[in-house]
Every structure is written in structure tokens, then in C-alpha cells.
Amino acid sequence: MSPRITVVGAGSGYLPGVIRGLLHRASDLAGAELVFHDVSDEHLQVMTLLARNMFAAAGADFTVRAETSLKTAVDGADFVFTTFRPGGLPARHLDESIPLKHGIVGQETIGPGGFLMACRSVPVLLEIARAAPADAWIINYTNPTNIVTDAVLRHSDAKIIGLCDQWVGDTEVWAGLLGLPVDGLEIDWIGTNHGTWAERVRLNGEEVDLAPRLADLAPAGEATPHREPVRMAELGKALGLLVNSYAKYYYFHDDVVRELRDKGRTRAEEIMAMLPGFYAQVAAEAGKADPDPSRERGGGEHGEFAVDVICAIQRDERRRLILNTRNQGSIASLESDAVVETPCIVGRHGPTPLVMGEIPRAVRGLTHAIHEYERLAADAATTGDTRLALQALLAHPFVTNKRTAEKILEEGLAAHSAYLPQFG
Secondary structure: OOOEEEEEOOOOOOHHHHHHHHHHOOOOOOOOEEEEEOOOHHHHHHHHHHHHHHHHHHOOOOEEEEOOOHHHHHOOOOEEEEOOOOOHHHHHHHHHHHHHHOOOOOOOOOHHHHHHHHHHHHHHHHHHHHHOOOOOEEEEOOOOHHHHHHHHHHHOOOEEEEOOOHHHHHHHHHHHHHOOOOOOEEEOOEEEOOEEEEOOEEEOOEEOOHHHHHHOOOOOOOOOOOOOHHHHHHHHHHHOOEEOOOHHHHHOHHHHHHHHHHHOOOHHHHHHHHHHHHHHHHHHHHOOOOOOOOOOOOOOOOOHHHHHHHHHHHOOOOEEEEEEEEOOOOEOOOOOOOEEEEEEEEEOOEEEEOOOEOOOHHHHHHHHHHHHHHHHHHHHHHHOOHHHHHHHHHHOOOOOOHHHHHHHHHHHHHHOHHHOHHHO
């Protein structure tokens, strides 16, 4: 039977990428009903028109309808795909700028900035979890995905899978650094979201000896807003394993703080400056018979990963994917109910984590610290307990001073008060 897929956050700039992802698997999801929901009716209507015309141009057998009511949107859904940012980019700017003012990296998914976003995201995801059908799968892209997934799993009865396609881009970077082709390359990324590492790599099923390749690395490659190959290579050589692109925030923290301050504006401000042009281009394309919307802001292949997860469950594909889910023995030293990012086999019953063993010793302490922070953060974001919130910030490796944690917490809760009903 064809699924009903609800997209919460369908007015997002990432939606063109989701549409392209659906087109990529159109024959596998033929007959699917897509229900779009967003708090911005203007963006919702534009993206709904865009989807209908892109599907029609490609001959894809999908129906699309827009719903402004969340309850109506999720009613009868088999999958609820969540991709939104509570408070929008102005809130992201605060997440990035408040910690930076106090000498700590400001980032929307990790550290104090990520904590503030978690406090806004978790209540909304819990509302969705309560409204969705009991047997629906929540396929979550909303950040910070590890904390959000943990909160929903431990504070509701909903089924949820946390997504992040960072590992896809990091695999491509490491393929170039190691001189290996991307096709056929399989890396065992394990840890927590944006805190993953790998010491096992296979090419077409054959183990790759990383030691000589890491020792001989000649760091090269152009930095992007998301990845810095030179720093990734430097850390890989030092640690003797592959590092994720967010490792720079932990191992070059003070350097990154200086760089962020020197830029003079946050990443959110950069995105806000380009968004009017982006949405204008998408709106202009939406009414055409064969639209070709911008590939900026995740409008390219961003949605393929989420659609692949949906297809793996819907079609019982038994596909290997790297996801955020309950540990269940995948990583030896973390609790069974810890949320980890790890390779899984995905089929009709959802993800089954593969046994990966232990986190590499060189990064084990850091990974465990991140996990303990995330667990405290999930509970604080759920309950609105300010004491737990302070404990979460103090547990994060970025934070080394109680007074600083208190100031960030006080300023952050005040700045985002409109989106934090649990702290009222």
C-alpha cells in the first residue's frame, strides 16, 4: 500500500531538495500522498505549487496537499518527516552570537548554541509525537537531531529516527584525502551526531589499511562553511583515525572563536542575506510547467537520504545506513538506551544497529562527555528545569567556567522566551 508522508517544515528552503529526493525514488513510492505543513502559509503555498508542478513534469505518481493545522497534517500519516527551525534564522543568529560573546563557539547544533536550539525544538517534536498516529515513523532532520531523538524516545511512545547527512559529505572529503574512490567506499562512523569517528574503512568489501594512508596525508582541499579538509587531515594524522567535520570545534576551539569573531557576522546573518533572492527564485520557478528551483540551501540532493530511509522501511529493503537511534549494544561502553549515530540495517521494523565495538580510545572520553551532555540537555529541554539546564551546559566540553554557563543560560532563556513554554 502506498504511504502517506507528512512533511512538517515544508516551507523550508530545503524542500526543493526533498522534492528531488522523492523524484529520485518516484517509482518506489508510486501512489504516495504527500501532506505539507508549515507555520509560514506563504512559503507553504509556494512549495506546494512547486512540488505539484515538478512531479507533473516528471510524470511522478504523487498527490500533494497543504495543511495549516498540525493535527490535520499528521492524521493518518505513515511517516512524519520533520525539518524545521523553531524561531527561524533570527533564533539561529542568537544561538551563534550569545555563546560567542562569552568566548565559546556559537553553533546551532553543538555547545551552548545547540542547547538553546534543543530547548526550542524538543517541545515541538514532543507535540508532533503526541499528535502523530502511534504506528507512524517520525523521520527527523530537525536539529540538534541526537538530543531531539533522545527526548522523543525517552519522553514519549513515538517511533523516531534521527537523521544527519553529514557523514555522506565527510565520507566524500576523506575519499579525496585518502586517494580512494567514493563509489564502493564504506566507513564505520560511530559516536553521537556531529561527534563521530571511524577507524574501519572498506572499499568494495575489502578492508583498507588506514595507518600508512593517514601517516602520508598531504592536507589539501578547499574549505567550505561546513568542512575544512586541512584541519580534518591534521586531526586524522594526530589521532590515527578519521574525524568528522565538526571535530574542529573541539580541537581548534579557541582558533575557531577568533575566526568567528573576525568574520563580524554569524552564519545565520549570511543566510538571511541570501534568502530573499532564494525564495524569489523558487517562487518564480514554482508556477512553471517544468520548474528548476535553486539548489542552494540544501535544494540539491539534501532530501535523498530521508527518502532512502522512508523507502528502506516501506519496502523492507534491509539497507545499511548511518542513523541516530537507540544504541542497543552497538557501542560497547554506552547505555543500551543511549542515542548514538551508528551504522544500521533498516527494514520494515526500522533500524537495527550493527555491533561496532568500542569508541576509539583517543576520542572515547570526549565522546562520552558529549553523550552525557546530550542526555542532560534532552531532559532539561523536556522539563524546563533550569538546574538541569545548567548541569547540561557545565557537562559540555566547551564550557569550563560556571559563571560563563550561568550567563549564557540566563541570556539564552530570556532571548528565546517566546519559544520556551516549558521554562515559563
